[in-house]
Amino acid sequence: MADPVSPAEAEEPVGVGPHPLPWPDEARLDPVLLAEGDRRNVVDRFRYWRVDAIVEELDRHRHPFHVAVENWRHDPNIGSVVRTANAFLAAEVHIVGRRRWNRRGAMVTDRYQHVRHHADLDALGAWATGAGLPVVGVDNLPGARPLEDGGLPAECVLLFGQEGPGLSPAARDLAGDVRSIAQFGSTRSINAAVAAGIAMHAWVREHARP
Known part of the structure; x- marks a missing residue:
């Protein structure tokens, strides 16, 4: 019998995994996040964005x-x-x-x-x-x-x-x-x-x- 799965383990991972190749050529994107995935507590439109790029965008609004x-x-x-x-x-x-x-x-x-x-x-x-x-x-x-x-x-x-x-x-x-x-x-x-x-x-x- 398989080991029981905790509620936390049963939940789907937050965020997104590594970005498929080829990567988008955008300066606001973080190469590390593109390679490793983005599990941060941010809305989807900011996935893979650098922190400073997100702050800059928020500052506009x-x-x-x-x-x-x-x-x-x-x-x-x-x-x-x-x-x-x-x-x-x-x-x-x-x-x-x-x-x-x-x-x-x-x-x-x-x-x-x-x-x-x-x-x-x-x-x-x-x-x-x-x-x-x-x-x-x-x-x-x-x-x-x-x-x-x-x-x-x-x-x-x-x-x-x-x-x-x-x-x-x-x-x-x-x-x-x-x-x-x-x-x-x-x-x-x-x-x-x-x-x-x-x-x-x-x-x-x-x-x-x-």
């Missing part, structure tokens, strides 16, 4: 919203926020606080997503002011306006706090507008990365065309 997240406690959700920002093609992700962040949840998307560090909220505020971008906090706080009401600025910084405490007092002061996400169950809050994904998708629904 990035949306004018930015995402900022506080990182005082090495929040493991930050990687997921970066991955979601890449999926929705945010201009940049801004990490505020600790420079080191947990990249595991990003699943290597930080290679394709611009990430900028700010030592503190004052630095983020100075950058946003210089760039002419309003800061919109996202947290279920008293007086926050419902995200579902729309009206997000086309160019802005969406600011998120950490899992548990949410936006810090300094972040609340920095945000000129704070939006809440409607909840209907018993839990006090939703996961920080999930909240970021909902807010980014709200921006996309309002301002981006598929």
Whole structure:
């Protein structure tokens, strides 16, 4: 009797194998990937492309919203926020606080997503002011306006706090507008990365065309 096959082994390999010869003569393609196959977490149109070629192409179409997240406690959700920002093609992700962040949840998307560090909220505020971008906090706080009401600025910084405490007092002061996400169950809050994904998708629904 054959050995049992695990669910992971039963799944089809992700991506594509080596490219058939002759190879396409395109500068954006990576000879190593053409020879060995491309198993990366990228959409099919970017198969075999060099990383810098993918970034260059994404830069031509990035949306004018930015995402900022506080990182005082090495929040493991930050990687997921970066991955979601890449999926929705945010201009940049801004990490505020600790420079080191947990990249595991990003699943290597930080290679394709611009990430900028700010030592503190004052630095983020100075950058946003210089760039002419309003800061919109996202947290279920008293007086926050419902995200579902729309009206997000086309160019802005969406600011998120950490899992548990949410936006810090300094972040609340920095945000000129704070939006809440409607909840209907018993839990006090939703996961920080999930909240970021909902807010980014709200921006996309309002301002981006598929």
